[in-house]
Amino acid sequence: QVQLVESGGGLVHTGGSLRLSCAASGRTFSTYVKSWFRQPPGKEREFVATISSGGAVTSYAESVKGRFTISRDNAKNMLYLQMNSLKPEDTAVYYCTTKGGLISIRAGDYTYWGQGTQVTVST
Secondary structure (H helix, E strand, O other): OEEEEEEOOEEEEOOOOEEEEEEEEEOOOOOOEEEEEEEOOOOOOEEEEEEOOOOOOEEEOOOOOOOEEEEEEOOOOEEEEEEOOOOHHHOEEEEEEEEOOOOOOOHHHOOEEOOOEEEEEEO
């Protein structure tokens, strides 16, 4: 069993920055893919960013490319999402998730999810 706990969300003005963290505990594996998804108000959960087990491969949604950076620290069982140049459309609940195997941008492929952290970007 894997437990994931996100933190770092909050209220920020347009153009601001936030850094989300995700702490993993329990049966965690450095070989697992880790990703961030988000769910805007009234919308489906959507892919944000993913990182391979060793951290060498990353992939981002087009809407966040160049503004967000995903990283991980396997020694600490931590996952991060640095979010810069935030926009009102980035407002959502952000979730970290993990799975074994290959990278995927489909939420249905992921096994373990955190409870989410709210990010609100005001105009």
